[in-house]
Amino acid sequence: MSPEPDGVGALAIGGGGSSTVVAEHLLVAEHRLVLCADDCDRAARRLRPLGAPLPGGAFDATATVAETAAHSLARSADELARLVSALRLAVDAYALADSAVRRSLDALLAPMAGLVGAATRGLMGIVSAPILAALGIAAVGYALLPATSRASFDRSARDGLHHIGARVLDDESTTMIAGLLLPHVDNAVLGALGIPPAVVLRVERMLPSFGGVEAGSVAATAGVAAVLGVAAGARGAGPVEVRRLPPPMKGPPPTAPVGLAARVARIPDADRPVRVEIYRQSNGAERFEVYIAGTANDAPFGGEHPWDHASNIALIAEHDASSLRAVRAALADAGAGPASPVVFTGYSQGGAVATLLAESGEFATAGLVTVGAPTGGMPVTGDYPAVTIGHRDDIITELGGAAGSTQAVLVTADAGPRQEGDGLLASHDLDGYRDTARRADRSEAPLLRDTVAGLPTGGDGRVSIQYTARRRE
Amino acid sequence: MTPPPPPGVASSVGAAASAAVLLEIEARRRTAAAVSLDIGTVDDRLRAIVHDPGWRGAAARAFVDAVERVRPTVNTAGDHVGTLALALEAAAARLRQPGAFGEP
Numbered sequence: 001m002s003p004e005p006d007g008v009g010a011l012a013i014g015g016g017g018s019s020t021v022v023a024e025h026l027l028v029a030e031h032r033l034v035l036c037a038d039d040c041d042r043a044a045r046r047l048r049p050l051g052a053p054l055p056g057g058a059f060d061a062t063a064t065v066a067e068t069a070a071h072s073l074a075r076s077a078d079e080l081a082r083l084v085s086a087l088r089l090a091v092d093a094y095a096l097a098d099s100a101v102r103r104s105l106d107a108l109l110a111p112m113a114g115l116v117g118a119a120t121r122g123l124m125g126i127v128s129a130p131i132l133a134a135l136g137i138a139a140v141g142y143a144l145l146p147a148t149s150r151a152s153f154d155r156s157a158r159d160g161l162h163h164i165g166a167r168v169l170d171d172e173s174t175t176m177i178a179g180l181l182l183p184h185v186d187n188a189v190l191g192a193l194g195i196p197p198a199v200v201l202r203v204e205r206m207l208p209s210f211g212g213v214e215a216g217s218v219a220a221t222a223g224v225a226a227v228l229g230v231a232a233g234a235r236g237a238g239p240v241e242v243r244r245l246p247p248p249m250k251g252p253p254p255t256a257p258v259g260l261a262a263r264v265a266r267i268p269d270a271d272r273p274v275r276v277e278i279y280r281q282s283n284g285a286e287r288f289e290v291y292i293a294g295t296a297n298d299a300p301f302g303g304e305h306p307w308d309h310a311s312n313i314a315l316i317a318e319h320d321a322s323s324l325r326a327v328r329a330a331l332a333d334a335g336a337g338p339a340s341p342v343v344f345t346g347y348s349q350g351g352a353v354a355t356l357l358a359e360s361g362e363f364a365t366a367g368l369v370t371v372g373a374p375t376g377g378m379p380v381t382g383d384y385p386a387v388t389i390g391h392r393d394d395i396i397t398e399l400g401g402a403a404g405s406t407q408a409v410l411v412t413a414d415a416g417p418r419q420e421g422d423g424l425l426a427s428h429d430l431d432g433y434r435d436t437a438r439r440a441d442r443s444e445a446p447l448l449r450d451t452v453a454g455l456p457t458g459g460d461g462r463v464s465i466q467y468t469a470r471r472r473e
Numbered sequence: 474m475t476p477p478p479p480p481g482v483a484s485s486v487g488a489a490a491s492a493a494v495l496l497e498i499e500a501r502r503r504t505a506a507a508v509s510l511d512i513g514t515v516d517d518r519l520r521a522i523v524h525d526p527g528w529r530g531a532a533a534r535a536f537v538d539a540v541e542r543v544r545p546t547v548n549t550a551g552d553h554v555g556t557l558a559l560a561l562e563a564a565a566a567r568l569r570q571p572g573a574f575g576e577p
Contacts (some may be wrong), residue, residue, distance in 0.1 A: 010527055025527030032518040033540075039515045040547065043508045047554065050501045055494050059564050062501070065557045072550035073512070079543050087536065 015410035020095035027445040037080035044073035235302040236314030238471045240326045245466040253461035261437040263345040270296035270307045274467040276334040279459025287341040292350030306471045315352040324353045326469035343367035367455040371433035374400030380408035385454035391415040394427040409451045495568045502561035512551035
């Protein structure tokens, strides 16, 4: 399919109670066929009375024509209804096959991951000495190089790594493999620590879940990583404080966003990672829109900035990450309470924060929009409109694991072709997600269209507040 | 379709009943015109399905062919209904002419 004018290719849409995404054109075709069948059936029923003879037998031929047309339309309605059933059957069969394949692969990979971890441990024991020796020799050789040669070597190495990284990380296959393997990293780690795979599997079965975190899930894997991170001094769940930025001079009040793109466009940069807008509804009550930034990639791990990778690990482990605490504090500062309707919109780490807060029950969640967020292991269960957008070749979205059954509508799309000068993880760029959100707003697929239409609109814009956040010592 | 000449509408049903015939014909013409528009929308939707560039593979082609096969039936019905609307309009025009109901 040729890409859309804005560079976004075909969408795939799923969720709404299932975990399978289906090509948008199938859902749109199904919807159109249903409308066509209904219209033909209704037309046939409207024409039938026109087949009755007119008083005095006038214009009998018109009655015959009406009967013939009604008959043709009734036949067309039946034929179209059969096509709808055939298409639905194909879509359901695809969803069933997709789910079965995923389950089989998971069952296969879990014990293998433990074995691979154990084998790696054994192998490292044998090869670590030669590898260390080779690395030492390489380091000495590098140190002996003239300064100009060293600089040239550095440049070549950096360009090479960038080139390989761009090819590997922004590839759909890499994303798919990551999604399959990540949930089993904990098994591999435990295997590498010397715990026999059989024991790991038995313990997993004895502990089906802990705090909503399934054993063998990415959340469990991240939990292992978080424990290791905390042991290493990371502070992903450390306390934070937020500060209001002074409002811009004589800025107009905010206008309520409509749809997905208008919300994604308001996601702030990580240097002021939270934006809260307040609208007064017609009943006088206030409603809130909160926009949450993605990770600050240059923030030191466990440092002052709460939007760092330490928070990422804590979030994926579904702990009270520092960034989540900051958004909670910002909403409290803006006046949002347990009864306040809040629409959460977030990108990447901000999407994970948005999902966890939307599901927390701490607010009257009125909507959720996430883009490029690692939220596969964070199913939406609440009764509110939720849309999760991810790119097929965005490996960050896979860090949360494959999406389980969720009430959120899942939208996936190609990020569009790489451009000259694109950096690593170009498929994760927020600008690309802004295009995809625009594309999703135009979708005719009923599930997506109705969900977007269910997001709150309107209200008298009161104020837009931007917040900075810092982790306390 | 040219409506057959009314076989002495006025003489067979009387003036009051003829007025009722005219009203009925008008109502039927409006229905036929509305249905004709609906059928046009149906064909637009079916054409959009057929021309969607997202279809790939043999199964998709078979499905698109099946959709394509429905279109002539729908279009023929649409032609019939369009003709019906025109015929009813002509009939109504004829009945509206002075003397159609036998008045002086």
